[in-house]
Amino acid sequence: MIVTCNECNNTFEINCDMKLINDIEVTYFKCSECNKLYIICCVDEYIKKEQRRYKELKKLKNESLKKICHKNITLHSNMLKKKMLKENAFKDL
Ligand SMILES: [Zn+2]
Numbered sequence: 001m002i003v004t005c006n007e008c009n010n011t012f013e014i015n016c017d018m019k020l021i022n023d024i025e026v027t028y029f030k031c032s033e034c035n036k037l038y039i040i041c042c043v044d045e046y047i048k049k050e051q052r053r054y055k056e057l058k059k060l061k062n063e064s065l066k067k068i069c070h071k072n073i074t075l076h077s078n079m080l081k082k083k084m085l086k087e088n089a090f091k092d093l
Contacts, residue, residue, distance in 0.1 A: 005031040042080035
């Protein structure tokens with residue numbers, strides 16, 4: 001996927017990396033020009049559990065619960081990202 005950096009307008013191909021920080025899997029990429037960090041998602045045990053549940057619900061075709069489950073995952077991932085930004089946990093990426 002090709003993206004444009006918000007910071008320097010450089011256009012580049014995303015090259016994702018994954019790193020474990022405090023038992024949380026952080027998926028991210030950096031601008032090839034200015035090195036600006038972009039966090040794609042943060043996954044902890046809770047999210048892994050919800051992702052498994054999501055797959056099950058998909059099989060069962062339970063649309064309403066599937067939606068709630070997806071919302072849980074998104075909210076929790078955003079919350080983790082905010083918390084980690086506040087703690088400056090991404091400084092070594
Ligand atoms: Zn940039």
